[in-house]
Amino acid sequence: MKPVFSKKGYVEKIYLGRNNIILPWGIETSDSKGFFTLNKKGCREKIIKEEIKKNNDSILGFIKAELPNSKWRININEKYFKKKILRKNKLTCLSNCEFNDFVSRFRFKKEFIKSVEISGKKLFHKNSNIYYQFPVKEVIINLVNGQKLKIKINSVKTIEGLVPVMYVRDSLNEWVIHARLFPKNPKIKQIKILRSWYNKAIPQGISNLLLSIKPIYNFLWYRGERKGYFPIGAYGLVKGKRGDVLELETEVRLE
Numbered sequence: 001m002k003p004v005f006s007k008k009g010y011v012e013k014i015y016l017g018r019n020n021i022i023l024p025w026g027i028e029t030s031d032s033k034g035f036f037t038l039n040k041k042g043c044r045e046k047i048i049k050e051e052i053k054k055n056n057d058s059i060l061g062f063i064k065a066e067l068p069n070s071k072w073r074i075n076i077n078e079k080y081f082k083k084k085i086l087r088k089n090k091l092t093c094l095s096n097c098e099f100n101d102f103v104s105r106f107r108f109k110k111e112f113i114k115s116v117e118i119s120g121k122k123l124f125h126k127n128s129n130i131y132y133q134f135p136v137k138e139v140i141i142n143l144v145n146g147q148k149l150k151i152k153i154n155s156v157k158t159i160e161g162l163v164p165v166m167y168v169r170d171s172l173n174e175w176v177i178h179a180r181l182f183p184k185n186p187k188i189k190q191i192k193i194l195r196s197w198y199n200k201a202i203p204q205g206i207s208n209l210l211l212s213i214k215p216i217y218n219f220l221w222y223r224g225e226r227k228g229y230f231p232i233g234a235y236g237l238v239k240g241k242r243g244d245v246l247e248l249e250t251e252v253r254l255e
Contacts, residue, residue: 034067186236
């Protein structure tokens with residue numbers, strides 16, 4: 001296993017033999033009015049400053065950025081050992097912030113994957129685009145060559161209302177896996193329109209009114225994650241304070 005690091009701060013390729021088995025990895029987060037993703041353009045994100053140093057075996061640096069209702073700094077520290085990649089992604093709030101989640105993102109080309117296991121379930125690629133999410137800390141990828149990749153959450157730092165989970169999603173020509181800090185019993189629930197060029201919540205008062213109607217709540221609550229892509233959904237929102245820290249330390253090991 002040999003990774004190739006991008007000068008933008010993410011793992012761009014991983015070679016097994018002559019084959020690159022992944023699509024670019026990344027980091028993601030969002031607030032009620034915007035979305036940040038590391039390896040492509042988000043929605044209403046503003047990069048204030050970034051410094052990334054890379055060599056053949058590691059990435060070290062930071063990105064300071066803001067969304068409409070949040071400003072933060074993400075420190076990136078990723079290292080390669082012989083059969084293991086360690087990722088440490090740390091977000092520090094530079095203002096009061098909002099979070100729909102905070103994610104370390106992994107992507108794999110489906111042609112190199114036989115199946116994926118999470119929470120005792122073995123999944124095969126059906127292009128369902130459903131989020132198979134569980135409160136676990138390990139996902140196993142069974143490669144077509146008989147080897148395995150294990151993705152683990154080693155440690156987390158979080159704030160009240162966000163808990164660690166992992167999910168697996170079979171989408172088009174890839175498997176998407178997230179190690180995720182995710183709202184649990186959120187006090188704030190909002191309806192968002194989810195387009196790459198929009199990604200914004202409707203006014204909170206209207207969300208509160210609509211989501212007080214049980215059939216609407218049941219239909220929209222994480223609709224796209226439970227049933228496959230849908231352009232509108234209801235999501236939890238957690239607020240953080242200046243100085244709060246979110247951190248995900250993960251590893252990918254070849255066996």
